Amino acid sequence: MEGAKGEGPAGVVAMENSSEHPRLQDHLIRDGDFVVLKREDVFKAVQVQRRKKVTFEKQWFFLDNVIGHSYGTTFEVSSGGNLQPKKMMEEITSETKEAGIDNRNIVDDGKSQKLTQDDIKALKDKGIKGEEIVQQLIENSTTFRDKTEFAQDKYIKKKKKKSFLCFIFRYEAIITVVKPSTRILSIMYYAREPGKINYMRYDTLAQMLTLGNIHAGNKMIVMETCAGLVLGAVMERMGGFGSIIQMYPGGGPVRAATTCFGFPKSFFNSLYEFPLGKVNSLLNGTFSSKALPSESKDSISVEENNGTLLDDLQTSPKEMEENIIEVIENNHPQQETMEVISQEPEYKEHKERGNKKDYIQEFQRKQEQQKKRQIEAATLLNERNADGLIIASRYHPTPLALSLLEFVSPSRPFVIYCHYKEPLVECYTKLRERGGVINLRLSETWLRNYQVLPDRSHPKLMMSGGGGYLLSGITVANDKQKSESCAVELQKTEEPTAKKRKVQESDSALEDLP
Numbered sequence: 001m002e003g004a005k006g007e008g009p010a011g012v013v014a015m016e017n018s019s020e021h022p023r024l025q026d027h028l029i030r031d032g033d034f035v036v037l038k039r040e041d042v043f044k045a046v047q048v049q050r051r052k053k054v055t056f057e058k059q060w061f062f063l064d065n066v067i068g069h070s071y072g073t074t075f076e077v078s079s080g081g082n083l084q085p086k087k088m089m090e091e092i093t094s095e096t097k098e099a100g101i102d103n104r105n106i107v108d109d110g111k112s113q114k115l116t117q118d119d120i121k122a123l124k125d126k127g128i129k130g131e132e133i134v135q136q137l138i139e140n141s142t143t144f145r146d147k148t149e150f151a152q153d154k155y156i157k158k159k160k161k162k163s164f165l166c167f168i169f170r171y172e173a174i175i176t177v178v179k180p181s182t183r184i185l186s187i188m189y190y191a192r193e194p195g196k197i198n199y200m201r202y203d204t205l206a207q208m209l210t211l212g213n214i215h216a217g218n219k220m221i222v223m224e225t226c227a228g229l230v231l232g233a234v235m236e237r238m239g240g241f242g243s244i245i246q247m248y249p250g251g252g253p254v255r256a257a258t259t260c261f262g263f264p265k266s267f268f269n270s271l272y273e274f275p276l277g278k279v280n281s282l283l284n285g286t287f288s289s290k291a292l293p294s295e296s297k298d299s300i301s302v303e304e305n306n307g308t309l310l311d312d313l314q315t316s317p318k319e320m321e322e323n324i325i326e327v328i329e330n331n332h333p334q335q336e337t338m339e340v341i342s343q344e345p346e347y348k349e350h351k352e353r354g355n356k357k358d359y360i361q362e363f364q365r366k367q368e369q370q371k372k373r374q375i376e377a378a379t380l381l382n383e384r385n386a387d388g389l390i391i392a393s394r395y396h397p398t399p400l401a402l403s404l405l406e407f408v409s410p411s412r413p414f415v416i417y418c419h420y421k422e423p424l425v426e427c428y429t430k431l432r433e434r435g436g437v438i439n440l441r442l443s444e445t446w447l448r449n450y451q452v453l454p455d456r457s458h459p460k461l462m463m464s465g466g467g468g469y470l471l472s473g474i475t476v477a478n479d480k481q482k483s484e485s486c487a488v489e490l491q492k493t494e495e496p497t498a499k500k501r502k503v504q505e506s507d508s509a510l511e512d513l514p
Contacts (some may be wrong), residue, residue, distance in 0.1 A: 012023070012237065023331045026117070028065050029069055029070070031048055032049070033262055034047050034048075034260050034261065034264060035048055035063075035071070035179065035180065035261070036175060036177070036178050036188065038176040039175050042191070043187060044056050045180060049063070050063075050067075050150055052210055059173050061077045062082060066177050069085065071177060071179040072178055072179075072237045073176070074175070074176045075175050076173070077173045084192065095471055096329055097208055099149040101473075102148060103151055105146065106147065111142075112141055113137065113141055114140040115137060115140045119281075130298045134156060148287070156330055156406055180262055181261075182205065182229075182232065182233040182237075185232070186200070186201075187278075188421075189229060196227045197227060197229050198225065198417070198419050199468060200230075200470070204470065205230065208417060209237055209411055210228070210472065211470065212234075212390050214237045215238065216237075216242060217242045218223075218236050218242045218243075219245075219249065219385065220238070220244050220245070220390065221389045222234055222245070222246050222388065223390070223393055224391070225395070227254055227255075227257045229254065230260075230390060231253075232260070240264070240270065242417070243270045244271050245273070245377050246271065246273045247273075248273060249395070258482040271378035272373055273370075273373065273374065274378060274379060274381065275374070282381060283403065287378060298461070321376075366419050384408075386409060386412065388415075389408050390414075391404070391415070397424060400416075401427055401431065402430060411476065411478040412475050413475075415473070416471040417468055417469060418468060419468045421444075428471060428473055429472065435477035436475060437473045437475050440472065440473040441470075441471070441472050442470070443472070444466065444468075445470070447463070447464055
């Protein structure tokens with residue numbers, strides 16, 4: 001106990017080691033971390049909070065006991081919704097090791113199982129656990145020992161999923177807590193809510209990160225409507241180094257999947273946001289920071305027409321609060337499946353206190369901070385030296401690509417994703433006509449899952465039909481940019497006229513010498 005409190009020498013050593021190696025505790029689950037719950041092939045992203053009831057696969061439990069354990073630990077749901085670390089499962093019996101060579105002589109006539117549903121129900125009424133019931137099914141099966149080892153495993157899994165055993169095994173659910181990553185979250189979204197990520201498969205997302213040359217220190221422009229999954233993947237690969245400018249339509253960016261990554265706050269210091277509706281004004285040079293962020297109903301203003309702050313906040317507090325609530329709900333839409341906090345914690349806190357005046361001031365402060373960040377994003381875009389462009393949107397890619405490529409430096413990659421091929425074909429044609437790009441390539445990633453086992457490896461019967469299309473290329477300086485750069489270089493290298501005349505006079509003087 002003394003070492004844990006840091007009162008003895010052992011505690012001093014532990015504190016020093018933790019300060020020298022701050023990442024030693026990264027593999028441990030802490031309160032407030034975002035984790036992914038895994039049960040067989042089903043995933044769900046949640047936030048670890050004490051005494052918070054979590055529902056997963058029609059089963060509820062608490063995540064208090066996972067705090068302090070390593071990622072990848074497997075837990076078993078016990079009585080009362082508590083999670084207990086599960087030990088390595090032992091083999092059922094030595095009899096299950098007996099397996100046949102093949103299944104050619106097995107006939108599925110429905111008579112191989114001696115136990116009936118009434119017998120299984122009677123076993124359940126006696127309080128027998130699910131594993132023991134499965135063992136009874138194995139012992140009363142006349143064809144189990146003749147099955148191959150792989151067929152025996154499939155038989156056991158199939159029996160656990162039977163309707164008359166689900167009510168038994170749901171109380172003995174096995175759950176693994178894993179660390180969020182791009183692959184896990186993309187598989188989770190694609191399996192449960194593919195429409196929210198525009199049906200982007202995880203291998204397609206990997207191709208985008210590779211073709212876009214995403215790495216630390218980049219200055220990237222990301223335009224996506226995939227619930228923040230593509231943005232989170234770019235942030236994960238950049239590791240908090242560099243800068244990312246997220247272009248968003250509507251009232252504000254959606255980052256539900258980005259929140260599930262559980263990035264530290266330092267990662268968001270280099271993340272900027274800019275409204276897509278202001279891109280044309282930025283290109284034309286008519287962009288004004290006065291229109292940010294309050295231009296329409298999407299961003300409210302508690303100022304009078306003369307621009308002064310309202311002194312009397314009690315004039316219509318109810319209407320003002322309703323407007324603020326409406327803006328927050330529009331800018332931060334709730335997600336149905338992901339158990340993340342879509343509304344700001346300050347909003348809930350102020351709503352409980354009922355202190356409307358303080359909340360309005362806090363909301364104004366955040367609006368000013370958002371406006372400042374958008375001005376910084378406009379400054380970064382005006383430099384027009386971005387290192388790459390990523391587009392994965394439900395909107396037509398052609399106008400997006402033609403406008404956003406203006407902010408990308410020459411000799412930089414860009415990647416555009418679309419679930420359909422026809423919009424990318426049109427975008428391909430427009431980019432060829434516009435010029436300034438080379439190595440244009442329209443591709444579709446083919447994915448096939450294989451079952452790899454000794455002497456029985458084959459493609460799986462169920463597989464994805466398509467994961468979307470990618471249009472990639474590299475930017476180059478077009479004729480206008482080349483002429484401007486050449487003029488600048490000539491102006492720098494050309495000698496002044498006075499210097500030329502002086503050199504010519506000295507040369508003529510040298511010729512007159514005997």
